[in-house]
Amino acid sequence: MISTIVIVGGGQAGAQAADTLRREGFAGRVLLVCEEPLLPYQRPPLSKKYLSGELAADRLPFRHRPFYDEHRIELKLGARAVSLDPRARRVELAGGEALAYDRLLLCLGAAARRLTCPGAELAGVHYLRSLADVTAIQAAIKAARRVVIIGGGYIGLETAATCRQMGCEVTVLELADRVLNRVAAPVVSQFFEHEHRAKGIEINCNARVIRLEGSDSVQRVMCADGSEIRADVVIVGVGAAANSALASEAGLACENGIIVDEYCRTQDEAIFAAGDCTNHPSPRFGRRVRIESVDNAFEQAKTAALNLLDRNVTHDRVPWFWSDQFDCKLLIAGLAQDFDQQILRGDPASRSFSVCYLKGGELIAVEAINHSKDYMAARKLIAERTHMCPAKISDATLPLKEAV
Amino acid sequence: MPRITFIEPDGFRRVINAPVGITLMEAAMQNGVQGILALCGGACACATCHVYVDAAWLPSLGDKEEMEEGMLECAWEPGENSRLGCQVHITSDMDGLEVTVPQRQGAI
Numbered sequence: 091m092i093s094t095i096v097i098v099g100g101g102q103a104g105a106q107a108a109d110t111l112r113r114e115g116f117a118g119r120v121l122l123v124c125e126e127p128l129l130p131y132q133r134p135p136l137s138k139k140y141l142s143g144e145l146a147a148d149r150l151p152f153r154h155r156p157f158y159d160e161h162r163i164e165l166k167l168g169a170r171a172v173s174l175d176p177r178a179r180r181v182e183l184a185g186g187e188a189l190a191y192d193r194l195l196l197c198l199g200a201a202a203r204r205l206t207c208p209g210a211e212l213a214g215v216h217y218l219r220s221l222a223d224v225t226a227i228q229a230a231i232k233a234a235r236r237v238v239i240i241g242g243g244y245i246g247l248e249t250a251a252t253c254r255q256m257g258c259e260v261t262v263l264e265l266a267d268r269v270l271n272r273v274a275a276p277v278v279s280q281f282f283e284h285e286h287r288a289k290g291i292e293i294n295c296n297a298r299v300i301r302l303e304g305s306d307s308v309q310r311v312m313c314a315d316g317s318e319i320r321a322d323v324v325i326v327g328v329g330a331a332a333n334s335a336l337a338s339e340a341g342l343a344c345e346n347g348i349i350v351d352e353y354c355r356t357q358d359e360a361i362f363a364a365g366d367c368t369n370h371p372s373p374r375f376g377r378r379v380r381i382e383s384v385d386n387a388f389e390q391a392k393t394a395a396l397n398l399l400d401r402n403v404t405h406d407r408v409p410w411f412w413s414d415q416f417d418c419k420l421l422i423a424g425l426a427q428d429f430d431q432q433i434l435r436g437d438p439a440s441r442s443f444s445v446c447y448l449k450g451g452e453l454i455a456v457e458a459i460n461h462s463k464d465y466m467a468a469r470k471l472i473a474e475r476t477h478m479c480p481a482k483i484s485d486a487t488l489p490l491k492e493a494v
Numbered sequence: 495m496p497r498i499t500f501i502e503p504d505g506f507r508r509v510i511n512a513p514v515g516i517t518l519m520e521a522a523m524q525n526g527v528q529g530i531l532a533l534c535g536g537a538c539a540c541a542t543c544h545v546y547v548d549a550a551w552l553p554s555l556g557d558k559e560e561m562e563e564g565m566l567e568c569a570w571e572p573g574e575n576s577r578l579g580c581q582v583h584i585t586s587d588m589d590g591l592e593v594t595v596p597q598r599q600g601a602i
Contacts, residue, residue: 113528132535149520157526384533385540412539419561421539462564466541469601470568491568 092192093118095398096181098171098336099197100124101133102384103365103391105152107195110395112161120163121189123181126220127168129155134384136224137248138414142256143228147221174340176358193360193398196337196348197391200330200366200382205240209302215324218245227325234322235259238311240299242269244413245327247282251415253325254291261319262286263297263311273411273422275445278457281438285418294319330382332367345369347380352404354394362398364390373406374473375425375454381409408472410465421465424455424472435464436486443486444468451477456490467491496589500545502528503597512584518593519543519579529595536580538562541569542599543579548592555582570598 095111097104100122108122124130131150139145158165170184174194181189202217204210216227227249231237237253239246242264254260262269268279269286283293298314302324311319332347342356343349347369354362354370365387372379386409393405411422418441426432429447436443444458444465452475456468467490471478482493495511500522502508508528512521522530522543531542538561547555552575558566562581566572579593 134535134537149516152523153526154524157524160526384535388531388533410540412534412537414537419537419539460561462538462561463567466565466568466601473601 092116092398094121094191095119095193095195096121096123096189096191097195097197098123098181099199099365099367100126100130100165100167101197101199101365102130102152102387103197103199103394104195105130106388106391107197107364107395107398108158108163109153109161110392111398112163114396114399114401116399118192121166122158122163123166123169123171123183123189125168125170126222128221129153129158129165129167131221132384133219136221137218137245138252140221141224141228141249141252150221171336174336176340176342176361179360191360193362195391195394195398196356196361196363196367197365197387198333198336198348198363198367200332202326203329203331205299205302205326205328207299207301209304209308212302212304212306212308214304214307214322215302215326217326218249219330227323230323231256231258236320236322237261238263238319238321238324239327240311240324241327241329242266242293242295243272243327243329244270244411246325247286247415248413249325249327250286250291251289254286254289255416260290261292261294261321263299263313263319264293264295265298267295269293269295274420274457275426275432277434277438278420278445278459281443281459282415282418282420285416289416330366332369332380334367337361337363337367352406353397353402354390354405355397362394364394370405372425373404374408374475375427379409379425383409383411385410408469410469419460419462421458421462422455423458423465423468424453426455426457429454431480433480433483435483435490436461444490446478446483446490448478448480453478464490496584496586496591498584498588499592500527500530501592501594503595504528512588514584514586516584517580518545518577518582518584521584522579522595527595529597529599530579531599532580534580538565538578538581541565541578541601544569544572544596544599545577545579545593546573546596547575547577548594549575551588551591554587568601570596570600
């Protein structure tokens with residue numbers, strides 16, 4: 091009999107799993123171990139409306155305190171899990187407390203990749219992952235004029251846009267030859283580079299940072315080509331890595347995340363995992379994936395919660411993502427990998443267009459810029475493995491759902 | 495605080511005292527309304543806070559922007575009275591507002 095379920099990780103996945111367990115009628119104990127001393131909260135606004143001050147911290151939690159009390163979800167706030175003993179079915183917390191479980195769900199999330207170059211440990215160098223990180227950035231940029239952002243991905247560009255709107259001088263340094271190179275088509279990269287430059291942001295591509303310099307606090311960012319960029323604050327957004335140490339140290343298989351099957355099960359029958367920390371199969375895309383997104387965390391956590399209760403459901407979703415930068419919204423459905431056709435729909439100069447990706451005639455991904463109709467249509471078309479007509483796709487006057 | 499009624503997918507009428515200034519979606523989330531997922535947290539990027547608004551109240555909620563219109567067009571069973579809760583800000587004259595939560599949320 092399952093009387094106690096412990097969930098380690100109080101992000102989107104952990105909070106959702108606790109919610110689902112109760113909605114599905116689980117009557118035993120549910121413990122939610124949250125490393126941060128805060129109610130589970132939304133991370134997406136951190137680089138945008140929370141950083142800018144538009145959204146106060148009290149609007150970030152998913153649920154207010156009474157929700158957890160009413161649903162008998164025992165919150166362990168500010169509690170860090172330091173080790174896991176699968177044989178004894180116990181999780182040990184920093185400070186020595188041990189939690190016994192019948193079933194365990196790991197929702198450990200991901201952590202920002204750190205810079206390793208000389209000077210990376212100087213004061214004034216920030217990462218953006220948690221509410222505390224952003225509170226520190228807010229304080230730093232109040233006194234700063236020049237912000238240098240290392241990395242031109244989602245976090246880098248969103249943060250650049252927000253800092254610019256807050257009046258900072260902003261330079262973005264990107265290692266690749268274009269921003270968003272891992273997540274979007276070249277035409278989308280060009281569009282966002284143009285939008286950022288038009289707002290006064292400096293974007294340097296092919297910029298390899300080799301060293302940070304400064305006396306107490308960072309003052310200069312040095313690049314391999316000899317260029318030197320003055321900085322009062324540096325914000326690093328160079329990707330994230332799965333938090334899987336707790337699992338791997340306990341002997342669970344990990345490779346770019348905790349290895350789980352489509353039921354969110356690890357090798358240990360009592361241990362499940364969900365969210366950014368998992369490497370899981372995607373039936374729709376026919377391979378294993380690790381996805382950093384709110385939607386994946388939510389859906390996988392729901393599936394894991396059901397399977398904690400022996401419901402035997404599989405996780406098979408079309409992932410989706412979004413990014414807000416200035417007044418532009420990038421909406422992405424699917425995974426643009428292994429495609430054989432890339433089709434532009436509409437004119438980027440109109441500031442509303444999309445890029446569709448086909449594989450063997452099937453729609454597998456769409457990047458939509460200020461175009462919610464294409465994006466929403468795409469989510470359905472991709473899930474249903476729809477064969478599309480390339481000529482009709484490129485006719486932007488035709489709704490995407492009719493381009494079949 | 496305006497009293498707002500959410501009719502949940504199973505028919506339960508959940509009455510909430512909602513503070514002015516937040517959105518319908520936030521009021522629903524904070525109070526654990528069934529059937530409102532609000533995955534994107536109010537960025538108008540997911541269509542999982544879709545509600546049907548009591549027809550009499552529609553005009554007082556203001557117009558939809560193009561982005562919301564596009565999201566709703568391919569949402570699950572959109573209607574003339576569909577709105578995304580994240581795009582509706584609660585005002586003091588919304589006391590008595592009734593909205594119905596659809597059976598499903600999202601794109602499919």
